[in-house]
Each structure stands twice: as structure tokens, then as C-alpha cells.
Amino acid sequence: MTKVDAEGDGRMTDRKTLQLRDPSESDAPPAIKKRGRGWEISEKRLDALHERAREMRRDSSPAHQALAERFAKADLGRHTFKRYAVVGSAIVDFNCHSLGMAIAIDEDMGDAPEPEAIARRRDKSLEAVGIRVMRIKASDILENMDAVLQRITAGMRQRIADKQDARREHQRQSTPRPRR
Numbered sequence: 001m002t003k004v005d006a007e008g009d010g011r012m013t014d015r016k017t018l019q020l021r022d023p024s025e026s027d028a029p030p031a032i033k034k035r036g037r038g039w040e041i042s043e044k045r046l047d048a049l050h051e052r053a054r055e056m057r058r059d060s061s062p063a064h065q066a067l068a069e070r071f072a073k074a075d076l077g078r079h080t081f082k083r084y085a086v087v088g089s090a091i092v093d094f095n096c097h098s099l100g101m102a103i104a105i106d107e108d109m110g111d112a113p114e115p116e117a118i119a120r121r122r123d124k125s126l127e128a129v130g131i132r133v134m135r136i137k138a139s140d141i142l143e144n145m146d147a148v149l150q151r152i153t154a155g156m157r158q159r160i161a162d163k164q165d166a167r168r169e170h171q172r173q174s175t176p177r178p179r180r
Helices: 043-058 062-073 113-128 138-143 145-174
Strands: 002-004 013-015 082-087 090-096 101-106 132-137
Touching: 043 082, 043 090, 062 090, 062 101, 062 138, 062 145, 090 113, 101 113, 101 138, 101 145, 113 132, 132 138, 132 145, 138 145
Parallel strands: 101 132
Antiparallel strands: 002 013, 082 090, 090 101
């Protein structure tokens, strides 16, 4: 907490400051409530996230626009990627709900360790509820779109295989065993 003279009239008010914990303190993902898909978010926060996602769709980067255009033209079967989707308490660049897969575009932000730490924490939270995050550099999208699309389709194939394996394992474990 810090004391702040907010109105300039000499009165001090308490204001909270947000800080990131040292990543070495805990590598475990944050605790997740067991309600819904694992997220507990206030309606006000959820509305703010949706509004921010709308703004981001209106003012997207060239790399994001280029990838969105390719996704619009691509035949991905029954899988579709939604732009700037709200997933839990995060906004991801692209989300495929049916695969549980998100794509995050890393824009060139210079040497900023704090956004990287926030991104790692967000990725852990998403992976804790079964959403695999694939990070792609914006420069790669603009310079070599075909290689990026190959990487994405390989990730999609892997995710489909993982889901099929999990389904088979679940069926194997839940099949009643014959009595003797």
C-alpha cells in the first residue's frame, strides 16, 4: 500500500499497488476455483475483458490481421479460431475452443521482463484448465507465413492426437470389469 495525495488537497489516501511475485517463489499455477470451467470472475471484470477484446479486434496489429486473413481462407475442418477471445480471465490472440488450443502472438516489446512474466503466468493458468498455448513471433508471421501455418497445423494435429489418447484412456478406465 502507498499513501497518495490524490486530490492535491493535502489528504492522503491508501492506494494498492500491484506487484508480480518472484517466479522462483512458486512454479505452480495459481489455485483455480472448481466452478464452471475453473474460472471465477466477477461480471464486471468479465464485461471489461469483453470490451477490451472488442477494442483489440478493431485495432489489431499487421501480424494479427495477416494470420486472421489466412485462418478465414483456410479449410480447418470443424475447427475454427476466434480472434481476441476471452478465455477465463485472459484475452488470447486466437482460440480454438474445440481443440482447447490458443495462439499468442508475441509482438516485439523490447527487453521487458514484466510482460514476459505475466505471459508465463497466464499460460500456466490456461494450461491448468486444459488449454494448450502456442506462442508465435509477429516477425515470423510477417516474414514466413507458410512455416507458421505448418507449425500451427502440426500443433493442431498433436492436440487432436492428445485428445483422442485421453478419450481412449478415460474409456478404458471407465469400462466396467467383468465379475468372476
